[in-house]
Amino acid sequence: MRSSTPPWRSDEPSHPIADDGDASRFCGTCAFSSACIAAGYDKPELAELQCLVEHVGPFRAGEHVFRTGDAFRAIYAVRGGTVKTRTIDKEGREQVLGFYLPGEVIGLNAIYPEHFPCDAVALDTTFFCRFSFPAMSALASRIPAVQQHLFRMLSKELGAASTLAGDHGADERVAAFLMDLAGRYAARGFSATRFHLGMSRGDIANYLRLAAETVSRVLGRFRAQNLIRIEGRELELLDPAGLRKVGQALLRD
Structure with a gap:
């Protein structure tokens, strides 16, 4: 699997897009490929996962990927660019909930309510792999590594939400x-x-x-x-x- 070029390189774009590879190789920053490859899954299994992927974008800076209250049907893996999630209160005040980089997934916090509880906004030109969540869930039930990876991502999302709790300078x-x-x-x-x-x-x-x-x-x-x-x-x-x-x-x- 070819590695992506670090975003600091002055002769490369500041916001890399992962290398798609071929039918047996996923993007260098894919949110799921490492789980499958580490578990020894080869071309047939990876092909199943790859068939679930829809490349979407570009989203320009300030554009919404999804909005609070939208029906939850898919999760989004960032291919290139940066995204923030946020809520807006009744007085119009914004609260930033998190930032997402290439290879990270947004939308996991919508699984239970089945609608998005926040906005996702592109901070620069951004591209995604969109995974149908019903299809992803069905695949996860048959491929333990994908299921375990989903659980890990959910756990990480919950942990990130509590990081800023407490009295810190x-x-x-x-x-x-x-x-x-x-x-x-x-x-x-x-x-x-x-x-x-x-x-x-x-x-x-x-x-x-x-x-x-x-x-x-x-x-x-x-x-x-x-x-x-x-x-x-x-x-x-x-x-x-x-x-x-x-x-x-x-x-x-």
Whole structure:
């Protein structure tokens, strides 16, 4: 399986799209291929899973992938770009719930209510693999690795929702956020130390329950401490161990 090029490379697009491969090889960042291949499934089984995939997009920055209340029929695996999920309260105030990178899945929190409980909004030009959830569920009942992978993703979604609970300082929250992004990029074969922030400072602040000015001050402090280098939305982690130490209380591993 060919690996995707890290998004930092100046001669490549900032937001990579996974390599589709052929009938026996999935995208380098596919949310399900690693489960099947690790379990030893070969071409016939992978072909079944691949037949469920519908490539959709592009969605431009600001466009909705789905909206609160839409009927739940499919889950979406990000192929390229960045997505945020959010809710809007009765007063029109936005609450950012999370950010999703290539290879990650949105829509899992709609399984029980059978409608989407939030909006999903593209933060830049974004592409997806859309999986019919009824068909995916039927396949998972026959392929244990797919079923187990779905359970793991659900568990991770629940864990991410509780990460920001508790009384933690701004430095801890921002450091943990950056280290979490680094780990997620690394898990999909991208650089763990150099990457593009697809989300704005305001969105990061909203997600971390901080003021935008606070996030900017913390990033400036981390830069002065030589923990990071940041130019616009291009970020380099100069001292990952130091950042991990700052955010350790909020990191799950």
